[in-house]
Amino acid sequence: MVIILLGPPGVGKGTQAARLADSEGWEHVSTGDLLRAARRDGTELGKKAQAFMDAGELVPDSLILDLVRDHLKGVAPEAGILFDGFPRTTAQAEKLGGVLKEVRRKVGRVVVFEAPDETLVQRLSGRRSCPDCGAVYNVHLSPPKQEGVCDRCGGKLVHRADDTPETVRHRLEVYQELTQPLIAWYEKSDARVVRVPADGPVDDVQADFRAAVR
Ligand code: ADP
Ligand code: AMP
Numbered sequence: 001m002v003i004i005l006l007g008p009p010g011v012g013k014g015t016q017a018a019r020l021a022d023s024e025g026w027e028h029v030s031t032g033d034l035l036r037a038a039r040r041d042g043t044e045l046g047k048k049a050q051a052f053m054d055a056g057e058l059v060p061d062s063l064i065l066d067l068v069r070d071h072l073k074g075v076a077p078e079a080g081i082l083f084d085g086f087p088r089t090t091a092q093a094e095k096l097g098g099v100l101k102e103v104r105r106k107v108g109r110v111v112v113f114e115a116p117d118e119t120l121v122q123r124l125s126g127r128r129s130c131p132d133c134g135a136v137y138n139v140h141l142s143p144p145k146q147e148g149v150c151d152r153c154g155g156k157l158v159h160r161a162d163d164t165p166e167t168v169r170h171r172l173e174v175y176q177e178l179t180q181p182l183i184a185w186y187e188k189s190d191a192r193v194v195r196v197p198a199d200g201p202v203d204d205v206q207a208d209f210r211a212a213v214r
Contacts, residue, residue: 001026002105003213004083004191006182007113008175009168010120010127011198014136016113016209017084019202026080031088033134034067035059040131056162056170058178061091069099077103088179093186107191111212112183113198113205117172124168128157142202 005013014030021028035053038046045067049059068086075081087093100106126140128148132155137144144151162171187193194212198205 001080001108001213002083002100003081004087004107004110004186005085005113006110006179006186007198008115008117008120009171010124011113011115012123012202012205013084013113015202016198016205017082018134018136019206020209020213021082024080026082027075028082028084029068029071029075029086030084030134031064031067031086032084034071036131036134038067054161054167056167056174058088058174061089061095064088064092065095065099068096072099072103077105087182090182090185093182107186107189109213110183110186110191110193111209112193112195113209114195115197115199119199120172121165121168124163125165127160127163129160130155131158 005017007013014032017028017030020026035046035049039050039053040046045063048063052059064086083096087096097106123138123141126138128137128139128144129135130137130150130153133150133153135150135152135155137150137157144157148157149155150157162168183193196205196208196212
């Protein structure tokens with residue numbers, strides 16, 4: 001099963017995908033995480049992506065496609081895949097269709113997480129991320145056991161540079177302009193599109209998410 005998670009920044013895509021992928025043994029492919037890893041490793045791609053990410057702009061489609069294609073080489077052909085934060089433009093969606101076709105796969109389900117803007121802004125202002133292992137916390141809603149330290153790997157937690165109120169507002173506009181149209185685009189395809197309310201507790205959202213991909 002190839003599943004795409006759509007929804008604005010802060011709606012909980014990463015949180016939900018990580019949980020489901022862990023329990024089912026599926027591959028969680030977050031292009032945001034892959035880009036941040038490339039930046040940490042100081043690769044050419046990471047350097048090219050940096051300014052776009054810090055400004056809350058999308059990284060050019062060609063760079064993203066190379067990144068995804070490369071990453072998929074290491075994924076077993078039959079593995080379940082959860083795409084989180086990808087595709088973000090119709091051009092990316094079209095290219096993804098082509099890449100999947102080459103390996104005789106296709107998008108089975110598109111899950112659209114929905115929550116009001118106030119919720120997103122509150123969640124992102126409190127988000128803390130582990131740059132070493134990618135774990136995500138929230139100082140208000142799901143803090144780590146020890147302040148500033150990752151429960152999972154002991155890494156030092158950071159407030160992402162693009163989680164400031166101004167950049168968050170811009171990322172929401174970018175989502176509405178470039179990514180939201182993908183919902184209608186997939187509704188016209190033969191993938192099933194399911195909407196999941198995401199403003200409740202993590203466990204409730206996870207239950208609805210599981211029902212949506214069954
Ligand atoms: P996305 O991947 O969609 O940008 P994240 O999964 O990183 O979103 O979640 C954004 C922030 O909101 C994180 O701090 C996370 O801990 C928190 N969060 C995610 N889901 C919920 C939820 N259902 N209730 C409360 N906080 C949540
Ligand atoms: P995320 O971790 O999904 O919130 O993504 C963080 C940032 O990485 C975005 O604001 C973009 O700059 C970049 N990014 C992640 N995924 C993509 C994508 N599929 N296309 C373009 N830019 C992306």
